[in-house]
Amino acid sequence: MQNIGEVLDARAVTSVFQPLVDIASGGVLGYEALSRGPAAGPWESPAALFAGARAVGRANELDWICRARAYRSILAADADPDLTWFVNMEPAASRDDCPDDLAPLAAAAADRLRVVTEMTERAIADDPSGLLAATAACRSSGWGVALDDVGADPMSLALMPFVQPDVVKLDMGLLRAPGDPHTARVVAAVAAYAEASGAVVLAEGIETAEHLAVARAMGATVGQGWYFGRPGPLPAGARAGSRLPFLPAPKRDRRTPYQIIADRRPAHAATKAQLMPMSRHLEAFAADGREPCVLLACFQEARHFTPATARRFARIAGRAPLVAALGAGLDAEPAPGVRGAGLDDNDALRGEWNVLAVGPHRAAALVARDLGDTGPDPERRFEFALTHDRALVLEAARALLAWLSPARLPALLGQQ
Structure with missing residues (x-):
């Protein structure tokens, strides 16, 4: 019997394929x-x-192996270039370079295939800037991004607009419980995202x-499952019905939340x-429990x-998909369950006090710029803007995520 190391060393992974109709x-x-x-085995x-x-x-090495083996099978089949290939990926794998022996397959796939990279919603809470970097890298190759298993975890509803997926994959459990209130909430949130995007x-x-x-x-226009075909080898001469x-x-917006909203x-x-009352109100908005909410604050x-x-x-982090706090001197977890990020002296965010809350249906932001007063702390003045415009709040929140762990972000994005 092979141990797992032998399986990985031998790249002993095969791919089967299920149609999307x-x-x-x-x-x-x-x-x-x-x-x-x-x-x-x-x-x-x-x-x-x-x-x-x-x-x-x-x-991470196995993740690269699985993708490379899929690419090899597709490239060998000389399939219709209009076919789209859905391939799963863990964003953490993008932190590791592709193994040398697999790099030619990855390069050939980037050059010749039309791929949708599937990612799960848990990745944005685990490593938000890593996920954004991985999705940006996929799109720089002209590929699409899918968010998988949406509805399996209510948290995915708040995270969906941050990923901005080309394809939203409804979890199979929703089809089996169409009358459940949770299903209705998921379908409504997905429909709103699909309509807007x-x-x-x-x-x-x-x-x-x-x-x-x-x-x-439920608004699905594409289906997958045994009704259309079970996983198996690629059929000979597979052709695309449409693209x-x-x-x-x-x-990617490099501006700060204040710059984006005050503009x-x-x-x-x-x-x-x-x-302060406005700031506390937005915290309460994120904590009220009516819908999962992302809370980001500077x-x-x-x-x-x-x-x-x-x-x-x-307390909010205990039931929210992502809560983050940024500031000079803050460590990676300034409170239990809270993602933190320190700021350099010359960072543009050092001059801002921001609170952004984003749920599946509601969003609000308070953004404020320090006017430089030196008196008592409660009397320090800020120039501020407040908005409940969901699209505008999302724009600012997406930009802010890049600060959470940005060290490798520019390289992964292929940007300078």
């Missing part, structure tokens, strides 16, 4: 590549394979005609004491992230 026409749009370990299932690789610290909605796990009817009712559309690549909303002067300096503030943020 246009629900209206029945035409095949592409295939999802699914990885398998050596047949009839302990590592055959992808769950066992990745668990074994994680146990020996080689999960033009993203494609794909329903997974379609096994019956009834599932297909439910998927249509799955991609969204325009999002542009389009009137700014006014107020003291810190006058702004405190200028660690001393403003007081023990009382830390307790409030830790």
Whole structure:
């Protein structure tokens, strides 16, 4: 019996493919590549394979192996260039360079294939700038991005607009519980995102005609599941019925939240004491529990992230997908469950006090620029703007995420 190290060293991974079908026409749009370990052995299932690789610290290498093996099978098939290939990826793997022996396959895929990289919503909470970097790198190759298993975890609803996926994949559990209130909330949030962005909605796990009817009712235009075909070898001469559309690549905004919002909303002067109730209101907005919410805040300096503030943020983090605090002197976890980031003396954020809250349906932001007063802290004046414009808040929040762990971000984005 092979141990997991031998499996990885031998690159003993194979790919099977499941069709993705246009629900209206029945035409095949592409295939999802699914990885398998050596047949009839302990590592055959992808769950066992990745668990074994994680146990020996080689999960990122396995991720590269799985993708490269999929690319090899597709390239060897000389398939229709209009077919779209869905390939799973863990964003953490982008932190490691592609193994030398697999690099030619990765390069050939970037040059010749139309790929959608699938990522799960948990990645943005684990490593938000890593996920954004990985998605940007995919799009720089002209590839698309899919957010997988949406609805399996309610947290994914708040995270979806940060990823800006070209394809939203509804979790198969939704088809089996169409009358559940959770399903209704997920479908409404996905429909709102798809309407605003033009993203494609794909329903997974379609096994019956009834599932297909439910998927249509949920707004899915693409289907996947045993009803259309089980995973297997690539069919000979596979052709695309039509081409799955991609969204325009999002542009990275290097401005601060204050610069983004104050450019389009009137700014006014107020003291810190006058702004505190607004700040607390946005924290309460994130904590009220009506919908999962992302909370991002800039405190200028660690001393403003007081023990009382830390307790409030830790409570919110206990039931939110992402809570972050940025300021000079803050460490990577300034409170339990809270992502932190320190700021250099010359960082533009040092002059800003920002609180941004983003849920699946609601969003609000208070952005403020320090006017440089030296008197008592409550009397320090700020120029501020307040907005509930969801699109504008999201624009500022996406820009702010780049500060959370930015050391490798420019290189991964391929930007200077």
